[in-house]
Amino acid sequence: MQYDALKTFITLVEVNNFTKASEILHISQPSVSLHIKNLEQEFQTTLFIRSPKSVQITPTGEILYKRAKQMMAIAESAKEDILAYHHEIQGTLVIGASFTIGEYILPPIIASLQQQFPQLELQVIIGNTKEIIQYTKLLQVDIGLIEGQAHDNELIIKPFMQDELFIVSASNHPLVRKSAITVTDLQQQNWVAREEGSGTRYYLDHLFRANGLQVHSLLTISSNQGVKESVIQGLGLSLLSASVIERELKNDDIKILPLEEQHFIRTFSYLYSPTMKNKRNVDTLIEALLKKA
Numbered sequence: 001m002q003y004d005a006l007k008t009f010i011t012l013v014e015v016n017n018f019t020k021a022s023e024i025l026h027i028s029q030p031s032v033s034l035h036i037k038n039l040e041q042e043f044q045t046t047l048f049i050r051s052p053k054s055v056q057i058t059p060t061g062e063i064l065y066k067r068a069k070q071m072m073a074i075a076e077s078a079k080e081d082i083l084a085y086h087h088e089i090q091g092t093l094v095i096g097a098s099f100t101i102g103e104y105i106l107p108p109i110i111a112s113l114q115q116q117f118p119q120l121e122l123q124v125i126i127g128n129t130k131e132i133i134q135y136t137k138l139l140q141v142d143i144g145l146i147e148g149q150a151h152d153n154e155l156i157i158k159p160f161m162q163d164e165l166f167i168v169s170a171s172n173h174p175l176v177r178k179s180a181i182t183v184t185d186l187q188q189q190n191w192v193a194r195e196e197g198s199g200t201r202y203y204l205d206h207l208f209r210a211n212g213l214q215v216h217s218l219l220t221i222s223s224n225q226g227v228k229e230s231v232i233q234g235l236g237l238s239l240l241s242a243s244v245i246e247r248e249l250k251n252d253d254i255k256i257l258p259l260e261e262q263h264f265i266r267t268f269s270y271l272y273s274p275t276m277k278n279k280r281n282v283d284t285l286i287e288a289l290l291k292k293a
Contacts, residue, residue: 096141130197147199
């Protein structure tokens, strides 16, 4: 059954005039006549008795009018439901996040999203920056969140917040007694670092190169928590994000060693494949990230 024909039929019943019906529907009068003819053929009945001056609905026309109104109401309801479905945040969103973001930045954002959109299923895959870039390219995640810089023509990459890193030590480290430290103070120190491919490791390596630092020993651990615990135990200095050491600073487990006239600022970025562009769930996370910043 044709939706447009039923709409024409209902309008004609209610205005009782072919010309008025055509004006309301913005179609020609012959089109109105054709719609009614098609319905009469489909139901094998006469719906109107026509005369030069009037149009009178038949008893079978009355039956169809009642049912047509119901069908149109159901059709409109279906339209609204489908529209709501497309605008509702639901389904699954797979997020890839580097360790610092996944462990310290993302949890409160996820909590907020789950409260706002209970129908949205969230999955988080945590890896280092290099791994997250690869997962995003292979579409193993819908969106990636990384620390540090990335350049890849296959991905859309945009910043969402700034992050500061600090040189840190155990609370009883000898350098803690100094109000400010110099590059000379950092020579031949023991260091604890994240693994190669980590955004944090990238900045630590840059610190070494830019200042010509000679390292006495380097302990590599593939988690922020492991690095922090090692620093607390006095196994070496490290370079860590402010978000990573917030609790330890409050508890006086870790101390910041301010390096004279040097600050370590980096950018957190989100990235996704062009095939994910305008995907509603991805856009929802991006909006939440920008609010966080």
